[in-house]
Amino acid sequence: MAPQPNSARAKNNRRRPTTRPQQRTPIVKSTPRAGTRSSARLQHIQPSPTPPAPISQPTGTKRKRPQDSEAEAEVDGLEGVRPSKQLRELPPSGHKLFQDKVEAEQEPPPSGHPLSEKNLQTLRILNREDMDPAANNTPALKRTSSRRSIAPSDAGTERTQRSSNTTAVYRHKNLAAVEIHMHTEPPDYIQTAIDRIIKAEVSKERRSELRVIAQELRDGCLKNVRAQAGEDDFIDPLHTALKALGLKNLCTHEKADWRGELKPVAPQQSHFSSSFMSSVQQLEVDDVSAPPRKRQQQSAGEPYMSPESSSTNARTHTPTNDSLESSEMPAPAPPGSLIKTPRPDISIGIQHMALISALSLQSLNKVKARKFLEWLQNEMVQHEPDRPREPMLISVPAPRALDLAFPFAVVEGKAYSTGKQIFEAENQASVSGACGLKIQLDLDNLVNRGATGSDTSPTTSNTEPPLFFTICTQGPIHELWAHWTVVEDGVRMFESKLLDSCNALLLEQGEGFMVRLNNISLWGLGPFMKSVVERLGIVAKKAKSE
Template identity: 30%
Template sequence: MPPRTRSTTGRLPTRKNNPRAIRKAKKPAPSQRKTRSRAVRSTNTLAANPAPPFAAFPALTSPPLTDRPRTREKKRRRDSQDDHSEKRLQKKRQFALTRSTSSDNMEHTITIPEKGGRKRPPSRQSTSADFTQGTTSAQPSKDTGTYAHYRWFTLDKARVYVCSSPPPKDIQDRINAVIERGTSQERKLEVAAIAQQFCAEFVPALNGARRVDDSVEPIYRALSLLDKNQNFEFPRKIDWAPSLKPQVAQFSWRLLFPDRSNVNADEAVVSPSKRIQVDTTSNSADRPQTTMAPPPSPLLQPRQGNAILHTPRPDITMGLRHSTMVNTLVAKGISEDQADGFLKFLQEQQSLCSSPSQQDIPIRFPLLVVEGKSYSTGKFVFEAQNQAAVSGSCMVNMQLQLDELFESFASGSYTKKAPLAFSICTEGPHIELWVHYTTSTNGKRNYNMSILKTCHALLLAGVVDFLVVVDRVLSWASSEFADDVAKQLASVERATR
């Protein structure tokens, strides 16, 4: 820009004596420079607004609008065709998602990160459920229909049932012999003290976005305190052997249909009755000859497998210690070395899977599992029951394997007893005790589980009654159950020397 010069009078140039200022004043607006028709003024407008006096100078008249250079405007960024279509697709997806998302699953929807690493606006921050620890039970909750399908379709195919009715009378009598065992008054006071400590420890687990482990930990400490003689192991989150799961009989039917790929289009639209008449009257040489093998038996042999069942991984597994089982066998007249080696030999040869662990944890014949869910993770006790149903069937299968081993090798007499196992399912402070047993229908084994007792973790009276029943289960497992198992194992060991 040239420097500003003073006039001959020594003053700064004004609008009247500066041609550059006059040209700048007559510069039309950008909207008027786009078309010439807008710059042309009508006669009425000229009459009402006469031209200023300085417009008469020929040297100062503005050039035609067509010769005036266009001002530089800000260029609009043009996206490529791929980016443009991608943005439109993202907008359509977001619009469809906002219309189809209900209030129930809105919390889960907003926690999904957008494509391309874009940040969420502050109004759509993650909820507390997204900050849970990375455990197996702290993943975002699935649709409840998935768990219902798993129970009433998948578990049903394996004949594993979560029963809403009480067990049969003979099974109920055996259960009562366990949960109605005598308990001394001194022991009840000890259990009451444990229950009081349990309620106090459970309160922090209900405050804030807690993990599943936070609500299961008080149960673990309560079980450890109930095990006064240290007869049990309580490993957490161990992977069980898949071979313990029930076998699923998957039937299939083979349906063979005639090959109609060579049928003419005219014949395909003929009604079935007319098609039969055409086939019988037409010459056999005019149509293709199709030979169909005789239909086989519609019901094929069932294929055995258990891959459709989830392999158990309980939050807590309670079973007899290896040393407890060895000491019980020693009491039956077997040396300690022989008892230790015999249990390990049966486990290695897969003749008797007395330990469900794949990590060689010294635990034998588990009798109780704990499957817990937390409030803040959005999980339900329904899922915990599904998991406990498979774990309970595996514990029952261990006892059935022992019965089969005894019948195959031992020659002594033994009164066979119905197998029993137990599980604790939780959803926050809601705690349930279940029993697992087997029944038979048309010669096929059914794995059942029925509810025994429930309580709320913050109600002391209910917790005391609940832990008294659990303490009786532990007492039965360390005495009567361990003794029955030792009798069978001792008979098999003597018969196979």
């Protein structure tokens, strides 16, 4: 028998059915999307009018049947779908092919038909999930699921870290720029005045009353700790304790915004000059042989400019000697722009009507005393050179708390269970302390106007230095701070020191704290108020004579 010219094609022709062959419909895979059944992923395209040309295959390769091709397309369209769902969605002809694809991972593919990288990765994922079904129910192994489940706490942690970093920079940069310093030691005459207030003797009857108030403070704090309450809830027991002191003429207000004019401003810049760098810069201009080095040295010789100032002066700045001289003294920041305006959780001061009544015992009646305080607050003067005009004396710091005058203490608190730290409360309290001291300094300035400088520090025991007290809380934790002001080398500085720290949940510590708070309130309504009235009387006589 003579050999046939094309045995492979003849062999394939014998396998074809005798009936008229049906035209195959090409199957096109679409990109799988989550939550879509595999049958919806397959789109059928109308067959072309001419049948495709036969494709020759290597000898020995088994030709796929139409059913196998369709089943394989179904399997490929289920990439990224869980195995259990894949088995439910596969047609009967595709179950065996899916199992073959999974088992193919265990044996290396033939060298002549390597799998693509995408298929290898898909098979590894399917094989791993199929071999360990329990892993699908373990959230710890799924990083995305675990992140999604703890997203609120993660966001809170990141927010707390950012807040901590911001408050640290605010203390060491912004507060220091306006000469507000914490954890300092006061001069001897100031320490003596503080001890005279804090360590005042308390009678046994009064101590018993304060112990009852401390018990109520402990119960309120314990209730909030168990309830994981917020900031305002923790402030409420302390506010109740202040009211329970039962002191006449004591005025307290919550969340009262103070006036921005009270904030201290940055002092004048030191008289330093960078003119000694002008010769170095002139050498850089003359040197044209090394451009990279020239640019580096020139940038080092120029004065530092912040991003805001550099963008503003980009068109006018030129590296000349004139520009160096003009930039030796940069323009000061706007007054009070470096620190936040105080909004204490509790402001503690003197009742305004009580102050008017005490002032009326001087040379003024009640009507004239009220008009006099209003005039002081509305009259605009210039306290310091090169500063904007400000009210002569702001005796009432909060426009929405007109019954509170001459504050001598504030409370700044943070919640115990929300991650807020007492560090931030200390920053806020230090600004309030500086503002309260500024009110006393302005009053001293009016008294000493024309006689002595306002920066003269008191040195005699009969003269009380300006003092202010703040309470910083973090839930049941309470801190007591003292604030004062000194002048060094012509620069006004506001300093503070931690006096006491306690946990109100411990009754003995809470009792000692209430004793100190009682003594501060008695000082504010006693010697402090008396000194304020006397100084106001002196100013009233000066204003009347003029």
